[in-house]
Amino acid sequence: MPILRAYLLPHPPLAVPDVGRGDEKKIKKTLAALDEAASDIAALAPETIIFVTPHNVLYADYFHISPGAGATGDLTRFNERATRFKAEYDAGFAAEIISLAERESLPAGSLGERDAQLDHGVTVPMWYIDRRYSGYKSLRISQSGLDSSNHYRLGQMIAQAAENTGRKAVLVASGDLSHRLLRGSSHGYAPEGEKFDAALTQALSTGDFLSLFKIPDDLRERAAECGYNSVMVLAGCFDRRRVSAKLLSYEGPFGVGYAVISVAPGEPDDRRDILEQYAKITLAEARGRRDTEDPYRALARAYDSGR
Numbered sequence: 001m002p003i004l005r006a007y008l009l010p011h012p013p014l015a016v017p018d019v020g021r022g023d024e025k026k027i028k029k030t031l032a033a034l035d036e037a038a039s040d041i042a043a044l045a046p047e048t049i050i051f052v053t054p055h056n057v058l059y060a061d062y063f064h065i066s067p068g069a070g071a072t073g074d075l076t077r078f079n080e081r082a083t084r085f086k087a088e089y090d091a092g093f094a095a096e097i098i099s100l101a102e103r104e105s106l107p108a109g110s111l112g113e114r115d116a117q118l119d120h121g122v123t124v125p126m127w128y129i130d131r132r133y134s135g136y137k138s139l140r141i142s143q144s145g146l147d148s149s150n151h152y153r154l155g156q157m158i159a160q161a162a163e164n165t166g167r168k169a170v171l172v173a174s175g176d177l178s179h180r181l182l183r184g185s186s187h188g189y190a191p192e193g194e195k196f197d198a199a200l201t202q203a204l205s206t207g208d209f210l211s212l213f214k215i216p217d218d219l220r221e222r223a224a225e226c227g228y229n230s231v232m233v234l235a236g237c238f239d240r241r242r243v244s245a246k247l248l249s250y251e252g253p254f255g256v257g258y259a260v261i262s263v264a265p266g267e268p269d270d271r272r273d274i275l276e277q278y279a280k281i282t283l284a285e286a287r288g289r290r291d292t293e294d295p296y297r298a299l300a301r302a303y304d305s306g307r
Contacts, residue, residue, distance in 0.1 A: 002241065002265045003159055004044045006171040006234045007037050008204060008227065010258035011055075011124040013078040026253045033249035033260035034128040040262065042133035046170040048090045049129065050139040050158060052233045053121030053174045054226040057114045060145035063101070063154055065094050067110035071140070073118025085123045085130075090137035093169070096161040097139075106153055107146075121174040129172075143229040148213055151229045152275050155236020173234040175227020177201075177257030185255025187224050196223035197250070197257040200231065204261050205247035209235040213278045225257075234263060240273055242266030 014020035015031060024031060041049070057064050066089065073085040094110065101108035118126070122140055141158075143151070155171075162169045177200060178193030179185070196219050203211035212228075212235055220228055248260040 001163065001166065001168065003162055003237045004046055004168055004170050005040065005265075006173060006237055006263045007041075008173045008175065008231055008234065008259055008261040009034060009037060009125040010176045010227075010260065011121045011174050012176065012254075012256065012258060013075060013120050013124060015124055016075060016080065016083065016127050018083055019075055019078045019080045027251060027258060029249040029251050030258045030260060034125070035132075036248055037260055037262060038128040038132040041129055041170055044168070044170060045133070046136055046168045048093055048137045048139065048167050048169045050141065050169060050171045051122045051125065051174055052141050052143065052171065052230040053119055054143045054230060055119040055121035055174075056140060056142040057112065058142055058144060059112065061107055062112070063106070063108035063144045063146070064112055064142040065097065065108060065110050066116070066140040067094075067113055068116070070138075071116050071118050073123045075120070075123065078120070083127070085118050085126055087118060087122070087126070087138040087140070090139055090167070093137075093161055093165055093167055094139055096165050097157055100157040100160055100164075101154070104153070104157065106150060106157065108154060108157075125172050125174055141233070148229065148232045149275060149278065151232035152236035152239070155233040156239050156275075158233070159237040159239070171234055171237055173227070173230035175230040176225070177227055177259055178223035178225050178252070179256045180222070180224050181252040181257055182255035187255065189255075190222050190224070192219050192222035193224070193257070196220060196225055197252070197259070200225075200228065201247060201250055201259050201261065204231055204235075204263070205245050207243040207245045207263070209238075209272075209274045210277055213274070227259075235274065238263065238265055238272075239275060240268060240270055242269045242272065
């Protein structure tokens with residue numbers, strides 16, 4: 001069966017009241033939306049919840065899938081020692097994703113674990129989910145330094161693994177948006193922050209996944225975001241399928257954009273072959289650049305490639 005539903009969920013540690021100590025009241029919309037998402041997940045009763053996180057080990061050319069039977073975590077680094085988390089991993093689901101990745105030459109696997117402790121990209125969404133639902137297994141998958149197309153491909157393989165194993169699965173794309181929305185915030189201010197947040201929330205909440213590919217890398221960099229690649233994995237889970245998406249909340253009172261968006265699958269639709277459409281656009285743009293290239297520059301490039 002397809003992924004039951006997917007969510008973009010932010011992970012501000014202060015969303016956990018024992019960390020926020022009152023500051024969480026400044027993001028009431030986000031807290032309410034996180035709780036709504038958790039209630040939705042409970043109603044879906046998934047066997048497995050897949051967390052895609054930007055805060056576990058990150059390799060330039062490899063997607064890391066946490067190995068073993070499970071892991072624990074806490075919020076000690078945020079000065080909160082009482083809250084504990086425990087995850088039981090779905091080893092069979094992980095193995096199926098790795099097998100598909102090997103078959104499709106996508107570098108993904110369980111090698112290179114550096115810290116088995118659950119990171120806050122997992123624990124903050126998990127805190128809300130666990131208040132409403134329990135008894136599920138998990139996967140923790142890290143973003144990588146690979147491009148958006150490869151993150152999308154990983155999403156395709158996660159969806160295929162769900163089909164192959166028959167798992168009832170939900171995906172959580174953990175990520176905050178721009179960290180540069182306000183002057184005086186810890187990451188400073190950049191006007192590109194608002195532009196990035198608007199572009200991503202509009203594209204994802206309307207199901208316009210092709211527009212996600214069109215968000216420029218330099219805009220992402222200037223915005224100082226950490227959620228884009230998690231979103232691309234989410235989008236890949238619904239390739240060639242209609243979707244129904246909803247923006248549950250967006251706010252950024254601390255200078256960081258927090259968006260909660262749900263995406264539910266609809267009927268299969270081959271017209272939504274988003275990755276293939278993007279590849280055609282990229283190829284056409286490359287041909288256009290070559291057609292307008294200075295002939296001496298083209299000659300030099302041809303010479304260099306032949307050496």
